[in-house]
Amino acid sequence: MLTLYSIPGSSATAPRIALDEAGADYALVEVKRDDAGNNISPADYAALNPLGKVPTLVDGELVLTEAAACCLYIAEKYPDAALMPPAGSDEWALTLRWLTLLTNTAQAAFLRWYYPDQYTADANGLEAVQEASVAELARVARVLAAQIADGPFLIGAQFTVADGFLAMLTGWSGDLSAGSRWLDNPMLAAHYEAVAQRPAAGEVLVAEGFPSA
Numbered sequence: 649m650l651t652l653y654s655i656p657g658s659s660a661t662a663p664r665i666a667l668d669e670a671g672a673d674y675a676l677v678e679v680k681r682d683d684a685g686n687n688i689s690p691a692d693y694a695a696l697n698p699l700g701k702v703p704t705l706v707d708g709e710l711v712l713t714e715a716a717a718c719c720l721y722i723a724e725k726y727p728d729a730a731l732m733p734p735a736g737s738d739e740w741a742l743t744l745r746w747l748t749l750l751t752n753t754a755q756a757a758f759l760r761w762y763y764p765d766q767y768t769a770d771a772n773g774l775e776a777v778q779e780a781s782v783a784e785l786a787r788v789a790r791v792l793a794a795q796i797a798d799g800p801f802l803i804g805a806q807f808t809v810a811d812g813f814l815a816m817l818t819g820w821s822g823d824l825s826a827g828s829r830w831l832d833n834p835m836l837a838a839h840y841e842a843v844a845q846r847p848a849a850g851e852v853l854v855a856e857g858f859p860s861a
């Protein structure tokens with residue numbers, strides 16, 4: 649059985665959506681931290697994820713970190729769920745494009761916004777880091793909204809792991825100030841709604857503390 653190490657509402661949300669969409673049998677283990685951010689349980693979590701981040705997905709001997717990699721692994725492990733287009737197709741390549749943009753540009757910008765102290769040694773520079781992150785997120789939102797125009801999902805009719813990832817990020821954007829939230833964008837709101845209306849993904853979003861459909 650697989651085990652997903654998680655903190656509610658974290659980057660583990662995307663692989664959890666993939667697991668539930670696939671109908672996978674898995675255990676969910678919450679990683680607990682003290683106020684200083686040190687792991688207190690499981691005590692040996694750093695052995696699984698040396699950076700101390702979530703998620704970590706364990707499948708037998710395999711210990712996998714990085715939310716996007718976990719999503720792709722789950723899609724490959726449960727092919728009947730069709731969470732990725734056929735390997736080598738144009739749609740597959742485009743899904744990789746969007747998932748990569750989501751993780752290395754959008755998710756990274758959100759993490760700079762959430763943890764600005766990890767991105768500058770200047771104690772007076774935290775707000776500037778966040779301001780630049782919000783500007784980057786607005787640029788990415790425009791690109792994503794244009795892509796979703798034909799929707800309901802990123803590559804059209806097929807729901808892929810990239811859509812679960814995007815719904816997680818749209819949920820995160822609720823923490824930004826009014827005007828910067830992705831749900832304010834009609835295209836991104838329609839995309840979130842389409843994901844949240846799926847029984848499996850919708851249940852995970854609510855369980856992780858995100859808005860319902």
Ligand SMILES: N[C@@H](CCC(=O)N[C@@H](CS)C(=O)NCC(=O)O)C(=O)O
Binds near residue numbers: 659715763
């Ligand atoms: N690139 C990593 C990012 C993981 C990450 O930063 N997770 C956050 C929660 S969303 C975390 O564990 N933060 C705790 C910390 O930085 O101490 C991934 O996609 O898995």
